[in-house]
Amino acid sequence: MNQRSELLSGNEATALAAIKGGVRFFGGYPITPSTEIAEIMALELPKLGGVFIQMEDEIASICAIIGASAAGMKSMTATSGPGFSLMQEGIGYAIMTEVPTVIVNVQRGGPATGLPTKVAQGDVMAARWGTHGDHPAVVLSPWSVLESFTLTVKAIEISERLRMPIILLSDEIVGHMREVVSLPDSVSVYERKKPTKSPDEYLHYADDTNYDSPIASFGEGYRIHISGLTHRKDGFPTNDPKTIAWKMDRLRNKIDQNRDWLHYSEQFDLDAETIIISYGSSARTSLEAKYEYEKKSGKKIGFLRLITLWPFHYKKLTELLKNAKRVVVVEMNQGQMIREISRAVPRGIDVTGVNRVDGELITPEEVLAAL
Amino acid sequence: MNIEIAEYLRLDDRFPHILCPGCGIGSAMNAMVRAISESSMNKNEICVVSGIGCSSRVPGYIDCDTFHTLHGRAIPSATGIKLARPEMEVIVIAGDGDLLAIGGNHFIHAARRNLDLTVILINNFNYGMTGGQFSPTTPQGKRGTTAPYGSVERDFNVCEMAKVAGAVFVARSTTYHTPHLKGLIKQAMKKKGFAVIEVVSQCPTLYGRLNRMGDAIKMLEYYRDNSITVTQVKEPKDAEGKIVIGVLWETEAPEYSEVYKKVIDIAQKK
Ligand SMILES: Cc1ncc(C[n+]2csc(CCOP(=O)(O)OP(=O)(O)O)c2C)c(N)n1
Numbered sequence: 001m002n003q004r005s006e007l008l009s010g011n012e013a014t015a016l017a018a019i020k021g022g023v024r025f026f027g028g029y030p031i032t033p034s035t036e037i038a039e040i041m042a043l044e045l046p047k048l049g050g051v052f053i054q055m056e057d058e059i060a061s062i063c064a065i066i067g068a069s070a071a072g073m074k075s076m077t078a079t080s081g082p083g084f085s086l087m088q089e090g091i092g093y094a095i096m097t098e099v100p101t102v103i104v105n106v107q108r109g110g111p112a113t114g115l116p117t118k119v120a121q122g123d124v125m126a127a128r129w130g131t132h133g134d135h136p137a138v139v140l141s142p143w144s145v146l147e148s149f150t151l152t153v154k155a156i157e158i159s160e161r162l163r164m165p166i167i168l169l170s171d172e173i174v175g176h177m178r179e180v181v182s183l184p185d186s187v188s189v190y191e192r193k194k195p196t197k198s199p200d201e202y203l204h205y206a207d208d209t210n211y212d213s214p215i216a217s218f219g220e221g222y223r224i225h226i227s228g229l230t231h232r233k234d235g236f237p238t239n240d241p242k243t244i245a246w247k248m249d250r251l252r253n254k255i256d257q258n259r260d261w262l263h264y265s266e267q268f269d270l271d272a273e274t275i276i277i278s279y280g281s282s283a284r285t286s287l288e289a290k291y292e293y294e295k296k297s298g299k300k301i302g303f304l305r306l307i308t309l310w311p312f313h314y315k316k317l318t319e320l321l322k323n324a325k326r327v328v329v330v331e332m333n334q335g336q337m338i339r340e341i342s343r344a345v346p347r348g349i350d351v352t353g354v355n356r357v358d359g360e361l362i363t364p365e366e367v368l369a370a371l
Numbered sequence: 372m373n374i375e376i377a378e379y380l381r382l383d384d385r386f387p388h389i390l391c392p393g394c395g396i397g398s399a400m401n402a403m404v405r406a407i408s409e410s411s412m413n414k415n416e417i418c419v420v421s422g423i424g425c426s427s428r429v430p431g432y433i434d435c436d437t438f439h440t441l442h443g444r445a446i447p448s449a450t451g452i453k454l455a456r457p458e459m460e461v462i463v464i465a466g467d468g469d470l471l472a473i474g475g476n477h478f479i480h481a482a483r484r485n486l487d488l489t490v491i492l493i494n495n496f497n498y499g500m501t502g503g504q505f506s507p508t509t510p511q512g513k514r515g516t517t518a519p520y521g522s523v524e525r526d527f528n529v530c531e532m533a534k535v536a537g538a539v540f541v542a543r544s545t546t547y548h549t550p551h552l553k554g555l556i557k558q559a560m561k562k563k564g565f566a567v568i569e570v571v572s573q574c575p576t577l578y579g580r581l582n583r584m585g586d587a588i589k590m591l592e593y594y595r596d597n598s599i600t601v602t603q604v605k606e607p608k609d610a611e612g613k614i615v616i617g618v619l620w621e622t623e624a625p626e627y628s629e630v631y632k633k634v635i636d637i638a639q640k641k
Contacts, residue, residue: 070452
């Protein structure tokens with residue numbers, strides 16, 4: 001594999017990854033701090049015969065990328081807080097209809113228009129529960145430029161495999177900072193399985209042990225019906241309680257059964273008494289704090305960086321934190337992931353949050369003060 | 372059942388349909404299916420897209436690729452399909468509330484882009500699915516369940532709006548004039564660009580009852596007696612109080628995908 005070094009921002013790396021990962025349709029609406037992704041897609045996609053369209057709003061954007069994906073094209077959009085809120089109904093539609101697609105949310109301060117140019121990590125719960133109804137969610141959080149690339153590819157792959165929208169939850173710092181990276185010239189990505197059955201035998205939501213059953217697209221002769229109404233295996237609406245339960249279980253099990261391989265995290269020194277847990281750009285500060293603390297005190301500090309925020313792997317977390325006496329959760333919100341983490345650690349373990357919501361990155365000193 | 376149209380319907384288990392007795396949506400669907408059938412199109416190359424509402428239930432009965440999207444979102448969803456598969460005939464069918472209230476902004480911008488879509492707007496003057504509330508096409512003063520004293524708001528002229536927003540084909544018909552309607556749908560599908568057909572349709576169960584317009588037959592008779600073809604309108608006053616039917620506007624303009632193809636050529640330095 002050929003590699004060359006380049007100076008890129010997280011947003012640029014995300015756009016390049018999408019293109020290398022086979023995304024050929026991008027529908028979006030400009031919003032800081034995600035706009036560079038749309039700009040790069042507008043420049044690059046036509047070179048490859050792909051489609052970039054600037055829609056009239058984020059509702060239209062999410063619908064267009066769902067339509068394009070249902071018609072067989074890998075698709076993506078990128079947005080930030082307010083646009084992410086507008087997309088919620090569409091995200092639910094893609095979950096219900098099991099249409100693969102990728103939504104990048106480069107977080108900024110909220111609520112409302114909030115802080116367009118400043119960083120936050122306040123959309124962790126919106127990414128999990130933003131759309132109504134019980135539903136699964138897969139949310140990945142990059143902390144570097146390189147990871148903006150690798151996780152975008154991962155998000156495309158998971159979306160195609162599990163037939164659902166995947167959220168890449170970046171943030172203003174990761175999106176805008178520049179690092180020297182060497183990216184692979186090509187990546188291999190999972191291609192959505194195509195049906196081999198005849199249209200008469202084909203079921204759009206066939207039971208499959210891994211929920212990765214083949215998907216027919218519009219225009220392939222299968223004459224499929226896709227509806228956001230709760231549906232049967234053939235896609236047509238139902239009011240039958242048993243069938244409704246089947247569909248809801250299917251959506252939940254899709255994640256439950258794949259929770260192990262969906263869990264990504266990075267960890268060192270988890271045998272230490274105190275463990276710092278963080279994700280995204282605040283994990284960079286946290287790691288810095290760990291090294292400084294160790295240098296000063298000579299004592300080890302554990303470090304756990306969550307890469308997959310959702311599904312949250314409680315069992316795995318319990319196991320990783322089994323030696324911990326104290327857990328410090330560093331995040332740029334008023335305490336969102338800390339609640340999930342508290343549920344994963346044994347009772348009696350002290351869980352402290354280091355939080356900041358003034359648009360500034362948490363400093364290593366603030367983390368050190370909590371250690 | 373007529374053989375030619377049977378081929379385009381999901382007869383094995385989708386019928387009977389959910390529409391009320393006397394509803395006009397079935398007539399509009401019939402005209403659409405006949406238009407498809409007479410255009411001898413390959414049913415594997417047609418995608419029928421809708422939003423949410425009674426009118427939006429039509430795709431479920433059609434044996435083509437069908438996409439029942441979110442309320443108001445048929446047009447942006449269809450935009451994604453058409454751009455991903457330009458060879459497909461993409462038809463949008465939905466109600467006045469869907470396409471003009473919650474989806475009004477998408478309607479305007481799709482017309483402006485002039486993407487090659489055929490939009491069949493079933494105008495039954497109210498929100499049927501949710502029980503007869505007033506909609507953007509309810510005439511001022513007419514009743515809806517959320518306008519018990521008569522609607523306060525002025526109504527939209529969809530066809531005028533489509534024209535000024537950039538549609539290249541704008542037509543109107545009624546559920547009384549189904550052969551006429553079928554002809555318009557055929558023309559609209561042939562037309563390259565954003566084509567809109569407003570179908571004036573009866574909702575005897577809600578709008579008709581709330582406004583004492585009589586049963587379905589009475590409402591159809593009203594459409595028969597109060598429609599005037601566009602060629603019969605010699606001066607503006609001829610159209611007063613009438614439903615003007617026929618092709619109201621037609622023009623030529625560059626279609627979105629064709630313009631985008633040029634963008635691809637420039638990007639690829641062809
Ligand atoms: C976001 C959202 N808001 C409201 C509704 C409820 N709703 C369902 S159908 C409908 C109106 C349908 O009216 P129209 O589009 O005119 O179609 P008709 O039923 O009259 O054919 C409404 C408001 C919804 N499904 N989604």
